[in-house]
Amino acid sequence: MTGLRYPRPLAAGDRIDVPAPSMGVPTSLHARLDDAVRDLRASGFIVEVGDFARRDGLVPGPASARQAELMATFAGPARAVLPPWGGELAIELVDRTDWAALAEDPKWFVGWSDISTLLLPLTITTGVAALHGANLMDEPWELPTEFHRWTDVASLPVGASFTQTAAPHRRSRPWGTWEEEPLGRDAAYEAPTVWRALNGDDDVKMRGRLIGGCLETVSLLAGSRYGDVSGFAQRHAPEGVIVYLEVSDSDAATVLRTLWALRLSGWFDRASGVLIGRTTAPDVPDLTQSEAVERALADLGIPVILDFDTGHQPPQMPLVNGALAEVELVSGHGRITQHLVP
CATH class of the missing domain: 3.50.30.60 (LD-carboxypeptidase A C-terminal domain-like)
Structure with a gap:
């Protein structure tokens, strides 16, 4: 046994929260954000978008406030945490975050780019699996048939396997x-x-x-x-x-x-x-x-x-x-x- 832990499978009716620990989305792209939320809701999920997700700028708020939003998200009823996208300064949250607290009730933490700055410490320090390769703003695009969507992967039970082949x-x-x-x-x-x-x-x-x-x-x-x-x-x-x-x-x-x-x-x-x-x-x-x-x-x-x-x-x-x-x-x-x- 390696001690790796996986969040419980995501299911229709579960809640997905959208904090912005790195960068928020400018007004010019709110239509894309809204379309992404609409797609997830059409798949049967409850989606709650945090206040910071719709704020422009290098960061949507002070590091302490972004960290508090992230901690609250993990402490709440959501079963998956899906930032809108990456950014530049997620590293400001690394040493501020109580990683053990995030692992008490494991949720699927999903993202890539600057969000991998947070996914990596979660897995390395707590042994909780995290999901790299999607963010909210990617949701509207149809993936190649060779791939699985992140929601499909997060819905798998512990012990399951899945195979993907290279995109053409x-x-x-x-x-x-x-x-x-x-x-x-x-x-x-x-x-x-x-x-x-x-x-x-x-x-x-x-x-x-x-x-x-x-x-x-x-x-x-x-x-x-x-x-x-x-x-x-x-x-x-x-x-x-x-x-x-x-x-x-x-x-x-x-x-x-x-x-x-x-x-x-x-x-x-x-x-x-x-x-x-x-x-x-x-x-x-x-x-x-x-x-x-x-x-x-x-x-x-x-x-x-x-x-x-x-x-x-x-x-x-x-x-x-x-x-x-x-x-x-x-x-x-x-x-x-x-x-x-x-």
């Missing part, structure tokens, strides 16, 4: 106005995409407990108890960990430095594999994004998969921090199975 297409075009956004999967994702092994192999396999998030934000936790991936592996992952990371907008030199910082902090000491998400972040002269990963990780002796379906270039599949996962790349075809086992 990704989004490559710039973001337009909300009224012009195509939401159907065939129009939303128009450019071919495929997972690939860092070493060029056609066949790659890895098995371990998933842990990770946005490189720019979770890397800030390395060296603290909130980002102690090696300690998490010792306590909860005798199988080893699969570290997944995605780059938002850092250039290749910054990515190389950051991956090395994680390496020096022990993030890959007990890793059985690494998943690197797609990115549109820039290269620099003499160094591409792929070369940055190669220079930092190639000599670890573990498989590394690039262009995995996570990150700031949609679509991205839900990944459960703490779940036992098996990842395969066979003849260029990618597949991941996640087991919600303690």
Whole structure:
């Protein structure tokens, strides 16, 4: 037994709360927020949007107020906590948050980008699983048939497993106005995409407990108890960990430095594999994004998969921090199975 804990399955009629621990939504995008809420309600959920979620600016309120809203959300009747999206300064809440209190009645904490700054400490410090790969503002888009929606994953009982395969297409075009956004999967994702092994192999396999998030934000936790991936592996992952990371907008030199910082902090000491998400972040002269990963990780002796379906270039599949996962790349075809086992 690893001691991993999972929130109870989400069911129709359950409440989903929407706090904004990082950034709120500007008035110009309230229509998108309202459409996302409408979609969740149409699926049978009660959705309560917090006051901060509709506020503009770098942050919607002081760190103390955002932390209080988050704590109140976890103490309340909601069964899932779904921020509107990421932002910049969720790290202000990390040391203020009573993580043990959040774990007393585990709820599905769902998000990505800057929200992974909070998902990671929850799983690492308490052993409670968290769900990376969706936020409220993503809700209106139809996912590829190869993926599961986050609500479907959160509805699974402990002991269940689910399998997803690589998306055949990704989004490559710039973001337009909300009224012009195509939401159907065939129009939303128009450019071919495929997972690939860092070493060029056609066949790659890895098995371990998933842990990770946005490189720019979770890397800030390395060296603290909130980002102690090696300690998490010792306590909860005798199988080893699969570290997944995605780059938002850092250039290749910054990515190389950051991956090395994680390496020096022990993030890959007990890793059985690494998943690197797609990115549109820039290269620099003499160094591409792929070369940055190669220079930092190639000599670890573990498989590394690039262009995995996570990150700031949609679509991205839900990944459960703490779940036992098996990842395969066979003849260029990618597949991941996640087991919600303690």
